[in-house]
Amino acid sequence: ALQALIFDVDGTLADTERDGHRIAFNQAFVNAGLDWDWSIELYGKLLAVTGGKERMRFYLDTYRPDVRMEDSTIADLHKAKNQYYAQLLERGGIPLRPGVKRLLTAARAANLRLAISTTTTPENVFALLANNIDSNWFEVIAAGDIVPKKKPASDIYDYVLEQMQLPAANCLAFEDSENGLISAMAAGLTTIVTINDYTQNHHFDRAKLVLSDLGEPDRPCQIIQGDTQG
Ligand code: XBP
Numbered sequence: 001a002l003q004a005l006i007f008d009v010d011g012t013l014a015d016t017e018r019d020g021h022r023i024a025f026n027q028a029f030v031n032a033g034l035d036w037d038w039s040i041e042l043y044g045k046l047l048a049v050t051g052g053k054e055r056m057r058f059y060l061d062t063y064r065p066d067v068r069m070e071d072s073t074i075a076d077l078h079k080a081k082n083q084y085y086a087q088l089l090e091r092g093g094i095p096l097r098p099g100v101k102r103l104l105t106a107a108r109a110a111n112l113r114l115a116i117s118t119t120t121t122p123e124n125v126f127a128l129l130a131n132n133i134d135s136n137w138f139e140v141i142a143a144g145d146i147v148p149k150k151k152p153a154s155d156i157y158d159y160v161l162e163q164m165q166l167p168a169a170n171c172l173a174f175e176d177s178e179n180g181l182i183s184a185m186a187a188g189l190t191t192i193v194t195i196n197d198y199t200q201n202h203h204f205d206r207a208k209l210v211l212s213d214l215g216e217p218d219r220p221c222q223i224i225q226g227d228t229q230g
Protein backbone atom coordinates (compact mmCIF):
# COMPACT_ATOMS: atom_id res chain seq x y z
CA ALA A 1 0.00 0.00 0.00
CA LEU A 2 1.01 3.60 -0.47
CA GLN A 3 2.89 4.88 2.56
CA ALA A 4 4.76 8.01 1.53
CA LEU A 5 4.84 10.93 -0.90
CA ILE A 6 8.21 12.35 -1.93
CA PHE A 7 8.40 15.82 -3.42
CA ASP A 8 10.86 17.66 -5.59
CA VAL A 9 11.06 21.38 -4.71
CA ASP A 10 12.02 23.68 -7.59
CA GLY A 11 9.30 23.70 -10.20
CA THR A 12 7.16 21.22 -8.24
CA LEU A 13 6.29 22.81 -4.88
CA ALA A 14 6.69 26.30 -6.37
CA ASP A 15 7.79 27.96 -9.61
CA THR A 16 11.10 29.07 -8.16
CA GLU A 17 13.33 29.14 -11.22
CA ARG A 18 12.42 32.00 -13.57
CA ASP A 19 11.48 34.63 -10.99
CA GLY A 20 13.49 33.23 -8.10
CA HIS A 21 16.83 31.51 -8.64
CA ARG A 22 17.40 33.20 -12.03
CA ILE A 23 16.90 36.69 -10.61
CA ALA A 24 19.11 35.87 -7.63
CA PHE A 25 21.89 34.52 -9.88
CA ASN A 26 21.81 37.76 -11.89
CA GLN A 27 21.97 39.86 -8.70
CA ALA A 28 24.99 37.87 -7.54
CA PHE A 29 26.69 38.39 -10.92
CA VAL A 30 26.09 42.16 -10.93
CA ASN A 31 27.29 42.43 -7.37
CA ALA A 32 30.49 40.55 -8.22
CA GLY A 33 31.12 42.91 -11.14
CA LEU A 34 30.45 40.23 -13.75
CA ASP A 35 28.69 41.10 -17.01
CA TRP A 36 26.75 37.83 -17.08
CA ASP A 37 23.02 38.24 -17.55
CA TRP A 38 20.91 35.10 -17.65
CA SER A 39 17.80 35.81 -19.74
CA ILE A 40 14.63 33.78 -19.29
CA GLU A 41 15.44 31.92 -22.50
CA LEU A 42 19.09 31.24 -21.70
CA TYR A 43 18.17 30.05 -18.20
CA GLY A 44 15.88 27.46 -19.78
CA LYS A 45 18.91 25.99 -21.55
CA LEU A 46 21.05 26.17 -18.41
CA LEU A 47 18.42 24.23 -16.45
CA ALA A 48 19.61 21.14 -18.34
CA VAL A 49 22.26 21.02 -15.64
CA THR A 50 20.97 20.61 -12.08
CA GLY A 51 22.67 22.29 -9.13
CA GLY A 52 23.50 26.00 -9.03
CA LYS A 53 27.28 25.55 -8.81
CA GLU A 54 27.22 22.93 -11.56
CA ARG A 55 25.02 25.24 -13.67
CA MET A 56 27.50 28.13 -13.39
CA ARG A 57 30.36 25.84 -14.40
CA PHE A 58 28.31 24.62 -17.38
CA TYR A 59 27.61 28.23 -18.40
CA LEU A 60 31.32 29.06 -18.30
CA ASP A 61 32.32 25.97 -20.25
CA THR A 62 29.63 26.53 -22.88
CA TYR A 63 29.31 30.30 -23.27
CA ARG A 64 32.47 31.78 -21.74
CA PRO A 65 35.25 29.33 -22.60
CA ASP A 66 37.72 32.23 -22.36
CA VAL A 67 37.00 32.79 -18.65
CA ARG A 68 38.87 30.81 -16.02
CA MET A 69 37.23 30.58 -12.61
CA GLU A 70 38.18 28.67 -9.47
CA ASP A 71 35.63 26.34 -7.85
CA SER A 72 35.92 28.49 -4.71
CA THR A 73 34.83 31.60 -6.65
CA ILE A 74 31.85 29.70 -8.03
CA ALA A 75 31.01 28.56 -4.50
CA ASP A 76 31.15 32.20 -3.28
CA LEU A 77 28.90 33.35 -6.10
CA HIS A 78 26.51 30.54 -5.23
CA LYS A 79 26.38 31.58 -1.56
CA ALA A 80 25.63 35.17 -2.57
CA LYS A 81 22.95 33.97 -4.98
CA ASN A 82 21.26 31.94 -2.24
CA GLN A 83 21.25 34.97 0.08
CA TYR A 84 19.49 37.03 -2.58
CA TYR A 85 17.12 34.12 -3.14
CA ALA A 86 16.23 33.99 0.56
CA GLN A 87 15.61 37.76 0.60
CA LEU A 88 13.37 37.43 -2.41
CA LEU A 89 11.33 34.71 -0.68
CA GLU A 90 11.14 36.70 2.54
CA ARG A 91 9.40 39.42 0.60
CA GLY A 92 6.79 36.76 -0.20
CA GLY A 93 7.83 36.66 -3.81
CA ILE A 94 6.94 33.07 -4.66
CA PRO A 95 3.74 31.21 -3.75
CA LEU A 96 3.28 27.44 -3.70
CA ARG A 97 1.86 25.95 -6.90
CA PRO A 98 -1.88 25.18 -7.06
CA GLY A 99 -2.95 22.15 -5.04
CA VAL A 100 0.36 21.65 -3.25
CA LYS A 101 -0.76 22.67 0.23
CA ARG A 102 -4.09 20.92 -0.26
CA LEU A 103 -2.40 17.64 -1.22
CA LEU A 104 0.07 17.85 1.67
CA THR A 105 -2.75 18.52 4.13
CA ALA A 106 -4.82 15.62 2.77
CA ALA A 107 -1.81 13.30 2.84
CA ARG A 108 -1.16 14.12 6.49
CA ALA A 109 -4.80 13.47 7.32
CA ALA A 110 -4.46 10.07 5.62
CA ASN A 111 -1.33 9.29 7.68
CA LEU A 112 0.94 9.25 4.67
CA ARG A 113 4.57 10.04 5.38
CA LEU A 114 6.12 13.02 3.57
CA ALA A 115 9.64 13.73 2.33
CA ILE A 116 11.59 16.07 0.10
CA SER A 117 14.14 15.07 -2.51
CA THR A 118 15.83 18.01 -4.21
CA THR A 119 18.96 19.22 -5.87
CA THR A 120 18.73 22.67 -4.36
CA THR A 121 20.63 23.85 -1.28
CA PRO A 122 18.93 22.97 2.07
CA GLU A 123 18.70 26.65 3.10
CA ASN A 124 16.69 27.35 -0.05
CA VAL A 125 14.17 24.67 0.90
CA PHE A 126 13.71 26.15 4.37
CA ALA A 127 13.44 29.65 2.89
CA LEU A 128 10.62 28.49 0.62
CA LEU A 129 8.79 26.51 3.31
CA ALA A 130 9.15 29.27 5.92
CA ASN A 131 6.44 31.41 4.39
CA ASN A 132 4.21 28.51 3.42
CA ILE A 133 4.37 25.19 5.28
CA ASP A 134 5.76 23.85 8.55
CA SER A 135 8.98 22.08 7.58
CA ASN A 136 8.24 19.49 10.30
CA TRP A 137 5.59 18.07 8.02
CA PHE A 138 8.49 16.47 6.15
CA GLU A 139 10.13 13.56 7.89
CA VAL A 140 13.18 13.77 5.62
CA ILE A 141 14.45 16.81 3.75
CA ALA A 142 17.17 15.54 1.44
CA ALA A 143 18.86 18.36 -0.44
CA GLY A 144 21.92 19.61 -2.28
CA ASP A 145 25.40 18.21 -1.81
CA ILE A 146 24.31 15.54 0.68
CA VAL A 147 24.79 12.92 -2.06
CA PRO A 148 27.66 12.74 -4.54
CA LYS A 149 25.61 12.86 -7.74
CA LYS A 150 22.70 15.24 -8.33
CA LYS A 151 19.64 14.46 -10.48
CA PRO A 152 19.26 12.78 -13.01
CA ALA A 153 21.24 10.31 -10.86
CA SER A 154 19.02 8.38 -8.45
CA ASP A 155 21.21 9.19 -5.41
CA ILE A 156 18.96 11.72 -3.71
CA TYR A 157 15.87 9.50 -3.99
CA ASP A 158 17.86 6.43 -2.90
CA TYR A 159 18.94 8.45 0.13
CA VAL A 160 15.35 9.38 1.05
CA LEU A 161 14.15 5.77 0.73
CA GLU A 162 17.05 4.60 2.85
CA GLN A 163 16.32 7.21 5.54
CA MET A 164 12.63 6.33 5.59
CA GLN A 165 13.34 2.59 5.46
CA LEU A 166 10.72 2.19 2.77
CA PRO A 167 10.70 0.24 -0.49
CA ALA A 168 10.18 2.38 -3.59
CA ALA A 169 7.02 0.41 -4.37
CA ASN A 170 5.28 1.97 -1.36
CA CYS A 171 6.05 5.56 -2.35
CA LEU A 172 5.00 8.07 -4.96
CA ALA A 173 7.27 10.83 -6.30
CA PHE A 174 6.25 14.26 -7.58
CA GLU A 175 8.46 15.98 -10.14
CA ASP A 176 8.35 18.73 -12.77
CA SER A 177 11.34 18.00 -15.01
CA GLU A 178 12.88 15.28 -17.15
CA ASN A 179 16.02 15.14 -14.99
CA GLY A 180 13.81 14.77 -11.93
CA LEU A 181 11.70 12.05 -13.54
CA ILE A 182 14.79 10.10 -14.61
CA SER A 183 16.18 10.36 -11.08
CA ALA A 184 12.97 9.18 -9.39
CA MET A 185 12.40 6.35 -11.87
CA ALA A 186 16.01 5.19 -11.48
CA ALA A 187 15.25 4.82 -7.77
CA GLY A 188 12.26 2.66 -8.74
CA LEU A 189 9.59 5.24 -7.91
CA THR A 190 6.25 5.67 -9.63
CA THR A 191 6.20 9.34 -10.56
CA ILE A 192 3.61 12.01 -11.18
CA VAL A 193 4.77 15.04 -13.15
CA THR A 194 3.33 18.54 -12.95
CA ILE A 195 4.71 20.55 -15.84
CA ASN A 196 5.66 24.22 -15.95
CA ASP A 197 6.75 26.68 -18.65
CA TYR A 198 10.34 25.47 -18.59
CA THR A 199 9.54 21.75 -18.64
CA GLN A 200 6.44 21.46 -20.82
CA ASN A 201 8.44 20.11 -23.78
CA HIS A 202 10.45 17.59 -21.79
CA HIS A 203 9.96 13.86 -22.36
CA PHE A 204 7.71 12.36 -19.73
CA ASP A 205 6.73 9.08 -21.47
CA ARG A 206 7.62 6.98 -18.44
CA ALA A 207 5.67 9.04 -15.93
CA LYS A 208 2.56 7.51 -14.39
CA LEU A 209 0.67 10.73 -14.97
CA VAL A 210 1.50 14.16 -16.38
CA LEU A 211 -0.63 17.04 -15.13
CA SER A 212 -0.75 20.77 -15.71
CA ASP A 213 -0.59 21.19 -11.92
CA LEU A 214 -2.25 19.63 -8.88
CA GLY A 215 -5.36 21.75 -9.32
CA GLU A 216 -7.73 23.40 -6.89
CA PRO A 217 -11.47 22.73 -6.48
CA ASP A 218 -12.34 25.90 -8.38
CA ARG A 219 -9.63 25.37 -10.99
CA PRO A 220 -9.21 21.68 -11.89
CA CYS A 221 -5.94 20.51 -13.41
CA GLN A 222 -5.55 19.36 -17.02
CA ILE A 223 -4.41 15.79 -17.69
CA ILE A 224 -1.57 16.06 -20.22
CA GLN A 225 -0.66 12.40 -20.40
CA GLY A 226 -1.82 9.15 -18.83
CA ASP A 227 -5.18 7.83 -17.78
CA THR A 228 -7.03 7.92 -14.53
CA GLN A 229 -7.43 4.15 -14.27
CA GLY A 230 -5.02 2.04 -12.23
C1 XBP B 1 16.69 22.18 -8.91
C2 XBP B 1 18.01 22.63 -9.31
C3 XBP B 1 18.66 23.66 -8.49
C4 XBP B 1 18.01 25.02 -8.55
C5 XBP B 1 18.87 26.08 -7.91
O1 XBP B 1 16.44 20.91 -9.51
O2 XBP B 1 18.57 22.18 -10.27
O3 XBP B 1 19.99 23.78 -8.95
O4 XBP B 1 17.84 25.38 -9.90
O5 XBP B 1 19.21 25.74 -6.61
P1 XBP B 1 15.30 19.95 -8.92
P2 XBP B 1 20.75 25.69 -6.12
O6 XBP B 1 14.01 20.70 -9.02
O7 XBP B 1 15.28 18.76 -9.82
O8 XBP B 1 15.69 19.58 -7.53
O9 XBP B 1 21.42 26.91 -6.65
O10 XBP B 1 20.65 25.67 -4.62
O11 XBP B 1 21.36 24.45 -6.69
Ligand code: MG
Residues within 6 Å of the ligand: 008, 009, 010, 011, 012, 175, 176, 177, 180
Ligand atom coordinates in the same frame (compact mmCIF):
# COMPACT_ATOMS: atom_id res chain seq x y z
MG1 MG C 1 12.32 20.38 -10.16
